[in-house]
Amino acid sequence: MALKSTIYKATLNISDLDRQHYAEYPLTLALHPSETETRMMIRLLAFAMFADEALSFTRGLCVDDEPDLWQHAPSGEIDLWIEVGLPSDKRLRKACSRAKRVVLLAYGSDQQFDPWFQGVRKTLMRLDNLDIYRIDDSACDTLTALAERQMRLQCTIQDGELWFTGEAGSAEVRPRPVSVV
Template sequence: MALTATLRHFAVQLADMDRGVFADFELRVAQQPSETIEFMLVRVLAYSLEYTDGITLTEGVAATDEPAVLVRDLTGRVTAWIEVGAPDAERVHRGSKLAGRAAIYTHRDPRQLLTQYAGRKIHRSEDVPVYSFDREVLRQAAARLQRRSKLALSVTERQLYLDIDGHSLQTAIEECRTG
């Protein structure tokens, strides 16, 4: 018998002072059986931290030809390709060429990811940021997630303040570049 995805609901309040983005939205996320809770959480964080008109959350690990998060303009053209986890260099290269803007959010050690990309061809690699969070904070946050959770995210000076159902956590949003 095949395992099915776990449907999770998030009510998100976003206050991103760094970008001047303030929004309330709901997300329904299908957590695939092969997807860790930390990976799924970083998908939600990537969506929230990239939130803009035309943003779409894809099927995550089940999306073979798409990244975790896509942004399209009104014509349907892909304007941002946002990967989660540890995508291979070829995938990042393709996304950067297609969208003109690519980014990676990871729940893993970003140094290992950068080592994996060293010497590999990635379109405009110097413009592809890799964002990471304190892994212990991610673990604690993931442990607090329910099938229905309320998230309040505040971003100030690259600090993420995350409230999950009344429990507060804080982490820096670390940034490094693939090139």
Template sequence: MALSATLHNFAIQLADIDRGVYQDLELRLARHPSENDEFMLTRLLAYCLEYEDGITFSDGGVSSTDEPAVLVRDLTGRITAWIEVGAPDADRVHRGSKLADRTAIYTHRDPAKVLAQLPGKKIHRAETIPLYSFDRDFIDAAVAAIGRRNTVTLSVTERALYLDINGTSVSSAVEEHRLG
């Protein structure tokens, strides 16, 4: 018998001072059985940190082979931002970089290990693609606070992330690394 996705609800107050984005979001995330909590949290953070009109989680979620975890489409349906989560393979990043104006990767893993799997691989515009990572203790503490229904306040200032999730407050720098 196949396992079904677990639904998580997030009521988010987003204040991204760096980009001038202030938004209240009501999000429902389906955590696929093969997806761990760290990946789901990173997917949520990527969505918030990239928030703009047209942003969405991919239809297939973590199991999608044709789309990233998060993407942005313009009004014509063209993909303008391809946002990967975790440790995507070079072929996915290459494809996304060719399809979209902008590509980014957010990871909950050791960024050195993610970057180590990419050298020598063909990635379109690799030098323009940022890899964002968070402190490991931040990820662990935030994951421990996640429930099925969540109240979240997320503030970003000078690439520092301040997260309150269900009364647990944690913070992390958003570290930027480059593929190329």
């Protein structure tokens, strides 16, 4: 018998001063049995960074040809494809061929990130519609500490920095752009 996903409910109130976007989003996040809470919270971070009424979570880990989040244009084209983690260069090439813009939120220790990045760097240099952001370990840890089955989070974004506050505490995250050149 297959294990079922654990459901997390989040009310995310966003005040994005960089984009002048202010909204509250009731979100349902399914934590896949093979997924960590850290990865789930990075998906929530991605939603906060690019919040839009048309942005949605996908079926995630159980589907190979979908990102973690995406946003479709009214015509059905994929405007934004968001991946989290350290995906293969093949997956990123495929994403860049299907979407107008692809964003990767890379996280993990330096011992994980550095070899991955050196292995895919040549391929990534050719992908003009790919943006990569690195989330450091301490930010991952403080963000993961906010994870609860029922979350009410306030996220303020200014100058590319995100501040999350909730009943379980607070977290400050500054996604760093990664240059592939």
